[in-house]
Amino acid sequence: DTAVSQTPKYLVTQMGNDKSIKCEQNLGHDTMYWYKQDSKKFLKIMFSYNNKELIINETVPNRFSPKSPDKAHLNLHINSLELGDSAVYFCASSQVNRGTEAFFGQGTRLTVV
Amino acid sequence: GENVEQHPSTLSVQEGDSAVIKCTYSDSASNYFPWYKQELGKRPQLIIDIRSNVGEKKDQRIAVTLNKTAKHFSLHITETQPEDSAVYFCAASKAGTYKYIFGTGTRLKVLA
Numbered sequence A: 001d002t003a004v005s006q007t008p009k010y011l012v013t014q015m016g017n018d019k020s021i022k023c024e025q026n027l028g029h030d031t032m033y034w035y036k037q038d039s040k041k042f043l044k045i046m047f048s049y050n051n052k053e054l055i056i057n058e059t060v061p062n063r064f065s066p067k068s069p070d071k072a073h074l075n076l077h078i079n080s081l082e083l084g085d086s087a088v089y090f091c092a093s094s095q096v097n098r099g100t101e102a103f104f105g106q107g108t109r110l111t112v113v
Numbered sequence B: 001g002e003n004v005e006q007h008p009s010t011l012s013v014q015e016g017d018s019a020v021i022k023c024t025y026s027d028s029a030s031n032y033f034p035w036y037k038q039e040l041g042k043r044p045q046l047i048i049d050i051r052s053n054v055g056e057k058k059d060q061r062i063a064v065t066l067n068k069t070a071k072h073f074s075l076h077i078t079e080t081q082p083e084d085s086a087v088y089f090c091a092a093s094k095a096g097t098y099k100y101i102f103g104t105g106t107r108l109k110v111l112a
Helices: none
Strands: A004-007 A010-013 A019-025 A031-037 A043-050 A053-057 A064-070 A073-078 A087-094 A108-112 B004-007 B010-014 B019-025 B032-038 B045-051 B056-059 B062-067 B072-077 B086-092 B106-111
Touching (some): A004 A087, A010 A019, A019 A031, A019 A087, A019 A108, A031 A073, A043 A064, A043 A073, A073 A087, B004 B086, B010 B019, B019 B086, B019 B106, B045 B056, B072 B086
Parallel strands (some): B010 B106
Antiparallel strands (some): A004 A019, A019 A073, A031 A043, A064 A073, A087 A108, B004 B019, B019 B072, B032 B045, B032 B086, B086 B106
16 A cells, blocks of 8 residues: 555656646645655755645745645646756655654656756 | 755765764754655655654664754664665654755765
């Protein structure tokens, strides 16, 4: 059983296109995140959601729109893709009120050409 | 803003030697400090964590120490093996917040 699963694993697309990444967790966690890992391996938080509500938006461009239909799902839609959006995007979840670790999905490698 | 500094960025050790990675955090209210290992092409996975009410924690060959006064925490790996080669990330978070602040990562190479 995969705890945090995201699809697709790889995404290659042209500049200007719109794409979505889906994420689901079966851990019963209340909080879900999107992290971006660039070519230097830096892990930077983009968004966090708690019980479907947006909590954190770390100055991410408006082209990125997360959506959480329920607390087990957090999807990421990206409009008008740019070359600089190429990165690995990780979904994660945790139970914040327990103060425990975040569990990561397998990542989506997005390449914009 | 909140920040976690991590050093060194790369570390090469001989198999069997010890490796130490150090992190410094800026927010004194941080109270949870996980360490993640990321193998090439894989997801980050927790290897050990420590809370602010504990000064040291050990799990087999891995240990973490925390100095709250200095806002430092360190990962120690003893008797390193080739399979320890990976990128290691420290992180800090605090109760009631909804994010983990990650360090910039350390690429560890264990030479056989």
